[in-house]
Amino acid sequence: MTRRTLVFFVCSPHSRTGVTTAARLLTDYYLSRNVRVEGFDTDSREPLYALFFPEITRVVNLDEVKGQISLFDRLLVADERPKIVDVWHRSYERLFATIAEIGFLEEARKLGVEPVVLFQTDATESAANSALVLKTTWPDLTMSVIHNRGASPLGRNSLTILARYPASGKFVIPRLEAPIAQALDDVDLSLSRLIKEPPSGMSVVVRAALKAWLLPIFTQFQSFELRLELQSSECLR
């Protein structure tokens, strides 16, 4: 049985909400399970996501048609290999405008490619409105929100704020203590390898804290993936 090819757009219209962290975690989740994955970094000025995964990511400039071809033509290849797009906040409008203009979502479904939007939450009303615009434009679009408690805390009204988002699922990325979080800045640190074989020079405390932080996140990705599988399963329809 052929599986649908998942294409994740990790996005937010605002900066510093944790988009690259989420894209990185998702990529490492697949790598930790030995799944071949491809990444796309739409920040052509400072492609941080691509720095973490230089061998499996490509940097695309969505302001140019050539960059759009490099991204979308590749995303439409139904090879069962998950593809992750780190959407730079300055590319957000351009990305979805292009998706609408070229009819990407419709074509993707026809080819067995399942686009999934992972929308990074923040406390502003405009972010929730942007998510609403996407869902109104494409009602069938699979959308989940990611609440990064470290990068973009929602405060005491988090439930009210999250309720504004028209998403069918939610991921929570717990907050990390500052000294632990600093370890994540190292572009040579592979989170997928950390699970199996932690770097020998790493502090035992940092190692344990990162593992404890990663495992629940990966579990959420896994259950989301299973849910998608079940939804698309012919025998359950």
Added chain:
Amino acid sequence: MVKKPVKVTRAAPAKRERESRPRTAEAPVVASNGAIRPAVIVVGADKGGVGKTTIARAILDFLSLNDIHARAFDTETPRGTLHRFHPDETMIVDLTEPADQMKIIDTLNSSQAKVSVIDVRAGGLSPALQALDEIGFFDAVKSGEFRFILLHVIGSSISSLEEIAEIAPYVADANYFMVKNHVNDTTFFEWDPQTHAKYFEDVVTSGEITIPKLSELAYEQVELCGAPFSTFVANQDAQGQPAEHSFVLRGYVRTWLARVADEFERVGLLELLGEKRR
């Protein structure tokens, strides 16, 4: 002497009414015997490089997508650009040659294609209209034998705008559409209200067609492909074989073609061709 467009008083409501309801030829689309009258669509401009052939290609795609059987004549001799993209339905002709005039006009009634599209080469519009006038084509249009639609592609130069007055004597019985082709990011003096008003606001047309911009890369890829826009969108080459055109570029062309079709529909082209009831 060149006629200038007639100045009319700027009365907003009257002008809006004229724009929203295109002026159409008086004779009915269907002849007294119930048959659809043959239609001639001339796409032209005296100025070169304004996108006449692009418009002619879009028209042929639009007709084909609406199941309207059409034939085309390319006056760019000896090597026609339109013929390159639509070789099966296009014949290269010289409109000033009687033999070629006969190929077009004398076969209007007998041809299976009830719509004939003529792509007039740069600088050839006025002579072409003059030639059609001399052979009595416009008299036949006036008497209701044929329908005549003129798509006048406007460029962004004053000389191009002055063509509007030059061809005015020939468009009395035509459905005359001005086409603003933005495919290459052209402007039409909208930034200069005085110049824009002088040439555009007072001319009586059946409507104004705006061709939207198409990504340069997408346009160039269709050029390289050498096939109709719709063939490119369907991911086929000029021979109809499966191709590997970029989806992004096909998407841009598909959206552009749909917008152009919307424009043709908006001005009532299908109604003029008798394919849609008013």
